[in-house]
Structures are given as C-alpha cells and as structure tokens.
Amino acid sequence: MELIFHEIFRALGYLLIAGVVLFAWKTARDNSKDGKLKEVLWKGLLWCAGIALFASFTLGNPSCIEQSDPVYGGCEQYADDGFEPTTEQRVANFAYFMTLLYIPVVFGAFSGNKLTTNKE
Numbered sequence: 001m002e003l004i005f006h007e008i009f010r011a012l013g014y015l016l017i018a019g020v021v022l023f024a025w026k027t028a029r030d031n032s033k034d035g036k037l038k039e040v041l042w043k044g045l046l047w048c049a050g051i052a053l054f055a056s057f058t059l060g061n062p063s064c065i066e067q068s069d070p071v072y073g074g075c076e077q078y079a080d081d082g083f084e085p086t087t088e089q090r091v092a093n094f095a096y097f098m099t100l101l102y103i104p105v106v107f108g109a110f111s112g113n114k115l116t117t118n119k120e
Contacts, residue, residue, distance in 0.1 A: 017100065021100065021104045024044075025104035025107060025108035026108060028104070028106075028112065029109070029111050030112060031109075032110075035113070037110070037112075037113040047101075047105075052094045052095075053094060060084065
C-alpha cells in the first residue's frame with residue numbers, strides 16, 4: 001500500500017511541476033505581445049534566477065531539536081541528522097530550477113512575439 005501512495009504522490013508532483021511550467025510559458029507568451037520580447041526575456045531571467053536562488057539557499061538546512069547554548073547558539077541534536085548540502089549540490093539545485101523555469105519563459109516569449117509579428 002505504501003508503494004501505491006508513493007507513486008500517486010510522485011505523479012501529483014509531476015502534475016504540479018507541469019502546472020508551474022505551463023504558467024511560466026503562458027505568462028511569458030501573454031506579456032511578450034506588442035514587441036516586448038527583450039523586456040519579457042530579461043524580467044523572466046530575473047524572476048527565474050530569484051526563485052532558483054531561493055530554492056538553492058533553502059536546500060537541506062538542518063533543523064535543531066536541542067540547543068546547547070541559548071546565548072551563543074550551537075546545537076546538540078539535529079532533527080534530520082544535520083544534513084548540510086555541498087556547494088555542488090546547491091549549484092545543481094539552482095541549475096535544475098533555472099532550467100525548469102526559464103526554458104518555458106523563452107519558448108513562451110518567442111511564441112507570443114511570433115503571434116504579434118504574424119498579425120501585422
């Protein structure tokens with residue numbers, strides 16, 4: 001039964017990712033009309049980089065269950081075995097989210113720009 005729930009939640013995760021990708025594509029497509037291609041690509045790059053940066057900074061910070069010293073900090077026991085991601089893992093996470101978000105923005109922006117140039 002556990003395997004069934006695991007597969008259902010994995011499928012729901014893929015559907016959520018597909019929804020986010022569709023939202024990025026549609027937003028870029030709608031905003032790139034009227035010759036705003038470069039502006040949409042630039043703003044899309046900034047938004048996607050910001051989201052990817054946030055996702056990479058929040059990757060795997062250990063949560064403390066028992067603090068050793070309330071004044072100076074420190075932790076006696078971590079909830080998740082003290083997992084600290086390496087720099088390579090953070091960069092890989094940034095690249096994953098940047099690719100996942102910015103490629104649909106590029107395709108959406110060019111698609112919206114193409115619609116504008118075909119109308120004229």
